[in-house]
Amino acid sequence: MQIIKQILACDVGLCFIGLATYVQGIVMPLEPICRINRKQAACELDNILCLRCIDILVVGIPSGGAAEHDNTKKRIQHFISLLQFKGEIYYVNEDFTSKQAFQNIMYMKPKNRLQAQKNGQIDSLSACEILKNYLECKNQ
Numbered sequence: 148m149q150i151i152k153q154i155l156a157c158d159v160g161l162c163f164i165g166l167a168t169y170v171q172g173i174v175m176p177l178e179p180i181c182r183i184n185r186k187q188a189a190c191e192l193d194n195i196l197c198l199r200c201i202d203i204l205v206v207g208i209p210s211g212g213a214a215e216h217d218n219t220k221k222r223i224q225h226f227i228s229l230l231q232f233k234g235e236i237y238y239v240n241e242d243f244t245s246k247q248a249f250q251n252i253m254y255m256k257p258k259n260r261l262q263a264q265k266n267g268q269i270d271s272l273s274a275c276e277i278l279k280n281y282l283e284c285k286n287q
Contacts (some may be wrong), residue, residue, distance in 0.1 A: 165273050167277070177274075205230055208220055210240045239284070
């Protein structure tokens with residue numbers, strides 16, 4: 148019998164932490180965490196990881212070597228180091244995931260697209276893309 152591991156992906160941003168999970172073969176966005184400060188956001192993410200009995204945390208991280216990307220990588224890695232999570236952590240290339248997420252909401256009216264950006268929904272859709280990238284790499 149194969150043990151099914153619980154997976155959660157996150158897109159760590161300055162305002163929101165987008166979240167996505169994998170349920171019965173479907174990648175689904177979750178409510179994003181509104182980030183007030185690092186400690187509060189890490190505590191909320193820890194609670195979600197615990198409540199959902201998560202085994203694997205997939206974290207989006209930029210692949211580029213530009214100074215801006217290096218700072219972003221360090222910021223994300225520092226944030227993840229604040230977690231009490233004891234499961235497996237995988238860093239996955241997040242390049243273009245925000246762009247893909249935005250393309251996924253192009254069917255919405257402009258006002259609704261703007262709202263999705265303001266309330267963090269786009270960040271959770273980006274986390275969906277990060278999770279898809281992880282699953283694709285894992286299955287190759």
